[in-house]
Amino acid sequence: MTDQKHIAVWDNCLRIIKDNIPPSSFKTWFVPIKAVKFLDSVLTIEVPSDFFREYLEEQFIELIGKTLRRVVGSSAKLEYNVRVVSNEEAVTMPQQGVQELTNKTVPFPAQAGTFANPFVIPGLQQRQIDPQLNPNFSFRNFVEGECNRLARAAGLNISSSPGNNSFNPLFLYGGSGLGKTHLAQAIGIEIKERFPDKIVLYVSANRFQTQFMDAANVKNKLTDFLHFYQMIDVLIIDDVHEFAGKPGTQNAFFHIFSHLHNIGKQLILTSDKAPSELQDLEQRLLSRFKWGLVAELVQPDFETRIAILKAKSYKDGIVLPEEVITYLANNITSNVREIEGTLISLLAQSTLTHREITLELAQSLTDRFVSRTKTEISVGKIQKIVCEYFKISTESFLSQSRKREFVQARQIAMYISRNMTNNSLASIGAQIGGRDHATVLHAYNTVKDLIDTNRSFRKYVSDIEGQLKSN
Numbered sequence: 001m002t003d004q005k006h007i008a009v010w011d012n013c014l015r016i017i018k019d020n021i022p023p024s025s026f027k028t029w030f031v032p033i034k035a036v037k038f039l040d041s042v043l044t045i046e047v048p049s050d051f052f053r054e055y056l057e058e059q060f061i062e063l064i065g066k067t068l069r070r071v072v073g074s075s076a077k078l079e080y081n082v083r084v085v086s087n088e089e090a091v092t093m094p095q096q097g098v099q100e101l102t103n104k105t106v107p108f109p110a111q112a113g114t115f116a117n118p119f120v121i122p123g124l125q126q127r128q129i130d131p132q133l134n135p136n137f138s139f140r141n142f143v144e145g146e147c148n149r150l151a152r153a154a155g156l157n158i159s160s161s162p163g164n165n166s167f168n169p170l171f172l173y174g175g176s177g178l179g180k181t182h183l184a185q186a187i188g189i190e191i192k193e194r195f196p197d198k199i200v201l202y203v204s205a206n207r208f209q210t211q212f213m214d215a216a217n218v219k220n221k222l223t224d225f226l227h228f229y230q231m232i233d234v235l236i237i238d239d240v241h242e243f244a245g246k247p248g249t250q251n252a253f254f255h256i257f258s259h260l261h262n263i264g265k266q267l268i269l270t271s272d273k274a275p276s277e278l279q280d281l282e283q284r285l286l287s288r289f290k291w292g293l294v295a296e297l298v299q300p301d302f303e304t305r306i307a308i309l310k311a312k313s314y315k316d317g318i319v320l321p322e323e324v325i326t327y328l329a330n331n332i333t334s335n336v337r338e339i340e341g342t343l344i345s346l347l348a349q350s351t352l353t354h355r356e357i358t359l360e361l362a363q364s365l366t367d368r369f370v371s372r373t374k375t376e377i378s379v380g381k382i383q384k385i386v387c388e389y390f391k392i393s394t395e396s397f398l399s400q401s402r403k404r405e406f407v408q409a410r411q412i413a414m415y416i417s418r419n420m421t422n423n424s425l426a427s428i429g430a431q432i433g434g435r436d437h438a439t440v441l442h443a444y445n446t447v448k449d450l451i452d453t454n455r456s457f458r459k460y461v462s463d464i465e466g467q468l469k470s471n
Contacts, residue, residue: 005038006035006036006037006038006043006044007035009035009038009043009068009071009072010033010035010043010045011035012071013064013067013068013071014030016067016070016071017030017060017063017064017067018030020063021060021063027217028216028217029052029055029056029059029060032047032048032052033045033046033047034046036081041072041073041075041076041077042076042077042078042079043068043072043076043077043078043079044079044080044081045078045079045080045081046080046081046082047080047081047082048082048222048223049082049222049223049226052082052222053080053082054251054255055248055251058247058251059247059248064078065078129199129201129232131188131192131199131200131201131202132201132202132203133185133188133189133192133200133202134185135189137181137182137185137186137189138185138186138189138190139152139155139156139159139186139189139190141182141186141311141315142179142182142183142186143304143307143308143311144304144307145300145301145303145304145307145308146301146303146304147178147297147298147299147300147301147304148178148179148183148297148298148300150295151170151172151183151295151296151297152183154167154170154293154295155170155183155184155186155187155190156190158170158187158191158266158268159187159190159191159194160194162191162195162198162233162234162265162266163233163234163264163265163266164264165266166292166293167292167293168261168266168267168291168292169257169261169266169267169268169269169288169289169291169292170187170266170267170268170269170292170293170295171269171270171271171274171275171289171290171292171293171294171295172184172268172269172270172271172295172297173270173271173272173273173274173275173294173295173296173297173424174272174296174297174298174424175272175299175422175423176272176337176422177336177337177338178297178298178299178300178336179297179336180238180270180271180297181238181270183297184202184236184238184268184270185202185236187234187236187268188200188202188234188236188268191234191266198233198234199231199232199233199234200232200233200234200236201232201234201235201236202236202238203235203236203237203238204237204238204239204242205237205238205239205240205241205242205243206239206242208237208249208253209242209243209246209249211225212225212248212249212252213248213249216248225252226252226255226256229256229260230256230259230260232260232265233265233266234265234266234267234268235256235260235265235266235267235268236268236269236270237253237267237268237269237270238270239270239271239272240269240270240271240289241271241272241273241278241281243281243285244278244279244280244281245280247282250281250282250285251282253285254282254284254285254288257285257288258288261288261291267292269289272422273424274294274296274424274425274426274437275289275290275294276425276437276438276441277424277425277437277441296424296426296427298427300336302329302330305328305329305332305339306325306326306329308336308339309325309328309329309339309343310325312339312340312343313325313343318343318346318347318357319357320346320357321357321358321359323359324357324358324359324362327359327362327363327366328342328362328366331366332366342362342365342366345365346361346362346365349361349365377420377421377468378421379413379417379421379423379427379428379431379432380431381468382413382416382417382420382421382464382468383397383413383431383432385464385467385468386409386412386413386416386464387409389460389463389464389467390405390408390409392405392406392409397409397410397413397432397433398432398433399433400433410432410433410435410443411443411446411447412447412460412461412464413432414428414429414432414435414439414440414443414444414447415443415444415447415448415461416461416464416465416468417431417432417440418440418444420465420468424437425437425440425441425444426440428440447461
């Protein structure tokens with residue numbers, strides 16, 4: 001056996017592996033590996049980090065095992081050396097071998113040291129971590145209402161004792177423009193004001209994903225990336241639903257989440273859906289999202305829209321007549337973002353054309369919003385069309401009756417509501433006779449299966465969806 005035997009064995013394995021996975025995966029996860037030793041049918045390989053090793057075992061262990069047995073024989077075994085890189089030197093730490101080439105769970109280490117900050121431009125030094133918070137998104141600018149009262153109260157509680165409360169993580173969910181980002185950042189701003197020494201960081205899921213991929217593709221940077229995030233005291237991740245279908249990013253975030261939570265650091269997450277409704281996310285992540293408080297932000301009611309209009313107009317220096325405020329609150333109903341857009345348009349028109357803000361001006365500027373609101377498909381509208389289609393009364397539709405025709409109509413309404421509105425499962429269920437989200441999810445899956453197998457059922461759904469789109 002020559003000193004180069006380990007290289008020959010691993011090169012033969014790589015040729016087979018390369019033909020069985022995408023080029024990007026091969027470049028990211030196999031090119032950095034070095035063969036170290038081959039003795040008594042045991043191949044020892046060196047990987048850049050413990051995370052790298054764990055990802056290999058979770059995603060590629062079956063492929064590696066089959067390939068190594070094909071090259072070496074049925075007695076083949078695999079052993080790792082994990083290289084932990086500091087600023088001064090590389091230290092090689094042997095790890096226990098994988099005796100039968102099977103997957104196993106290993107602890108993820110948190111190690112002290114100075115690590116690269118992914119928020120710092122290369123070549124520039126920054127002693128303090130910028131929290132990436134927008135000062136306009138404070139509690140002072142956040143209008144409380146029934147639509148957000150629970151979430152806001154939890155946020156204030158967290159601000160007084162981050163990490164040391166029952167709301168860790170705080171998981172905020174709801175449709176676009178309902179204030180999730182504003183509230184999440186408001187908590188971060190309040191914590192920085194109360195605890196200046198705490199490291200607070202806001203980052204979008206998309207940016208986290210980009211940083212992870214950049215780190216994974218550069219030698220020795222992945223460990224720096226993970227260690228940096230493990231230093232954060234309050235981590236705010238916006239739009240975690242964007243992690244869907246990205247197993248590498250999910251794995252990295254899982255370890256960061258677990259480490260921070262275990263040492264009493266605060267996590268705040270936002271999403272467009274509740275954890276139970278998210279797709280293509282690992283169950284171990286979804287279960288952790290439910291450890292603390294899951295709070296929904298819904299569309300603001302009339303009183304809250306009035307309060308938002310008054311607060312925003314005061315902040316922007318606009319004097320709005322009461323009739324204009326009432327008109328806008330009645331006609332711009334979907335979310336806070338549209339209300340803000342209307343106020344900006346009013347201010348621009350008033351300033352640039354020297355016109356007084358009147359009801360007529362407000363009506364002319366909101367025509368497009370009113371038009372969209374009138375044609376917007378709501379759960380109530382779906383309920384009305386379904387009842388008319390099946391010729392059943394609203395009372396029967398909303399009742400607890402288990403008659404087949406009523407159950408069928410409710411299930412179809414729930415299915416279409418999930419596909420054609422931005423309402424959460426809980427919100428849909430609440431509007432259809434006070435059902436819970438599990439009932440809506442069951443109805444959705446039932447109708448989805450029937451559409452594939454039952455021609456009559458498929459026609460029912462198609463007809464109703466056609467009516468909704470044409471109205």
